[in-house]
Amino acid sequence: MPRFYIAHPLAAGQLVDLPPAVAHHVNVVRLEPGAAITLFNGEGGEYPAVLRDVGKKRATAELQAFDPREAELPFPVTLAQALPEGSKMDWIIEKAVELGVAAVQPLAARRCVVRLSAERAEKKLEHWHGVIEAACEQSGRNRLPRLAPPLDLRDWLAQPADGQRILLSPRASMSLAEWTHAQPAQPVTLLVGPEGGFTDEEEALAVQHGALALSAGPRVLRTETAALAVLAVLAAAWGGM
16 A cells, blocks of 8 residues: 655544645556555554545545554664765665664764765755655655764764664674674664774774674675664564564
């Protein structure tokens, strides 16, 4: 059943004018009046709905009874990802949302090739919000992960930690698998470096601020692979797969 995100309050019995982008999608996939869809606003739960009117540029739907169904991980995970090259961040965010991440924090580190001006950062955030919405529609999630503005690594490390910070490092002596099997499910933040990884100084600074250095295994993973592999490991160990 097609699922669509709508950024305003919803209620059973309500007749909703679908946003232009959603109405366009309804037309593209040739849905007709009477077709069943699902709507959610990112605050939890969803509403089965029935299309009542479909035009070239508009569509309306009638909301049915609220369904409190959720598809969240039983422990919140924040992904603090150093900005990679090109469109890799789009792919990382999309797949991380599909795997259940609760928040995304883009970071600027020394080896990042990408440098965002204030104007570019604002445009990127708007684009990434769209990526998150689409990933939630596809994966069946009813809560939109939080997306924070990009921060310099040092500035972010100086902020209070949102759960145990895990620094993924191929130089760590303990593996993520060893740590997760010895720990109960808990809020965690995954700190992932850019291409080339964090510098020695950045890793040391992260550890000074309470980050736990863990390896993802004997193989060195690319920046666009690391967080996704770790999310899968955590969900397998602590529940959520």
